[in-house]
Amino acid sequence: MPTIDPPLALLAELTHRCPLSCPYCSNPVELERASGELSGEEWRRVLREAAALGVLQVHFSGGEPMVRRDLGAMIAEAASLGLYSNLITSGTLGGEREITAFAEAGLRHVQLSVQDHEPSNADRIAGLAGAFERKMKFAAAVRAAGLPLTLNIVVHRQNLDGVAAMIDMAEALGARRVEIAHVQYYAWALENRAALLPSRAQLDAATRVVEAARERLKGVLAIDYVVPDYYGVRPKSCMNGWGRQFLNVMPSGTVVPCHAAETIPGIDFPSVRDASLADIWYRSDAFNRFRGTDWMPEPCRGCDRREIDWGGCRCQALALTGDAARTDPVCALSPDHAVIEAALGDANAAPPPLVYRQFR
Numbered sequence: 229m230p231t232i233d234p235p236l237a238l239l240a241e242l243t244h245r246c247p248l249s250c251p252y253c254s255n256p257v258e259l260e261r262a263s264g265e266l267s268g269e270e271w272r273r274v275l276r277e278a279a280a281l282g283v284l285q286v287h288f289s290g291g292e293p294m295v296r297r298d299l300g301a302m303i304a305e306a307a308s309l310g311l312y313s314n315l316i317t318s319g320t321l322g323g324e325r326e327i328t329a330f331a332e333a334g335l336r337h338v339q340l341s342v343q344d345h346e347p348s349n350a351d352r353i354a355g356l357a358g359a360f361e362r363k364m365k366f367a368a369a370v371r372a373a374g375l376p377l378t379l380n381i382v383v384h385r386q387n388l389d390g391v392a393a394m395i396d397m398a399e400a401l402g403a404r405r406v407e408i409a410h411v412q413y414y415a416w417a418l419e420n421r422a423a424l425l426p427s428r429a430q431l432d433a434a435t436r437v438v439e440a441a442r443e444r445l446k447g448v449l450a451i452d453y454v455v456p457d458y459y460g461v462r463p464k465s466c467m468n469g470w471g472r473q474f475l476n477v478m479p480s481g482t483v484v485p486c487h488a489a490e491t492i493p494g495i496d497f498p499s500v501r502d503a504s505l506a507d508i509w510y511r512s513d514a515f516n517r518f519r520g521t522d523w524m525p526e527p528c529r530g531c532d533r534r535e536i537d538w539g540g541c542r543c544q545a546l547a548l549t550g551d552a553a554r555t556d557p558v559c560a561l562s563p564d565h566a567v568i569e570a571a572l573g574d575a576n577a578a579p580p581p582l583v584y585r586q587f588r
């Protein structure tokens with residue numbers, strides 16, 4: 229059994245409700261209804277347990293966390309516990325009044341999603357007319373409240389050619405950081421993979437733009453760039469390893485090591501309604517199932533990267549091979565790597581239409 233350190237961060241998924249309907253959403257295909265969500269008091273108890281467990285950061289997320297009217301009280305609770313709190317939002321609900329109140333309650337950082345630099349394409353991808361304009365106003369309100377701003381832009385074949393303008397937009401909005409992240413193909417995003425996966429040429433051109441901008445904007449704007457692992461030869465270290473640093477509490481109170489874990493059959497994910505976070509983190513089968521390296525099959529078991537990438541992503545292995553305990557197929561050493569090669573073939577064909585879902 230590996231040594232288990234306390235978790236670093238809690239992702240509090242307050243709700244699945246959201247005014248947007250992005251086709252790359254990585255939330256589950258089956259979403260939680262408002263009636264099944266944890267109450268504000270339950271969430272505040274979760275925050276107290278998290279702080280006692282050693283968690284340092286809480287990320288309020290969703291869906292859209294601002295649909296919860298009690299978000300301010302949760303931010304205040306996190307601040308009183310000494311937790312660093314970050315709001316991950318679409319910026320389409322509320323504005324200056326709300327963000328100023330959150331800052332006064334102790335919020336420390338805002339991460340705002342934007343779908344493109346070009347308003348009509350951004351609104352088309354978000355599935356909501358006028359969303360881009362609201363986001364621009366929201367970004368200004370965040371800066372006016374004195375909070376540091378990160379723009380989060382998910383990129384794919386339908387917006388990737390505008391990456392230079394996206395970086396200019398982040399700079400003009402006064403963001404300290406922009407995260408340009410290629411779609412990760414789980415859950416709803418996998419349904420749209422053929423419409424979203426860029427070609428190699430498109431990816432290489434965007435990567436060159438990002439590298440040049442990083443040089444030019446050193447000390448002004450930090451640029452995080454998450455490349456699509458389908459084009460790599462080794463997988464990403466998903467969540468920095470299962471049950472090593474992160475825990476997610478879902479809207480219903482179910483606790484998972486990553487946002488897609490509930491798709492894995494045969495694991496009974498515990499709830500904060502039935503067990504303490506400490507019990508769940510240290511002793512549950514769910515968190516111990518893929519912790520460390522004991523669970524690994526070959527080729528991971530004998531590989532010198534097994535404690536670097538931890539065998540890649542369990543949820544991706546499940547989605548692409550039907551078995552979460554296999555090596556992540558994006559690894560070129562995986563016996564299942566051919567499924568990735570086949571998907572890359574689709575990236576050169578004409579894209580099918582995007583498939584949207586609504587959950588408001």
Ligand code: SF4
Nearest residue numbers: 528531533534539559
């Ligand atoms: Fe990582 Fe396993 Fe591939 Fe080695 S074989 S690089 S541990 S996924």
Ligand code: FES
Nearest residue numbers: 466486541542543
């Ligand atoms: Fe679940 Fe990667 S998203 S392990």
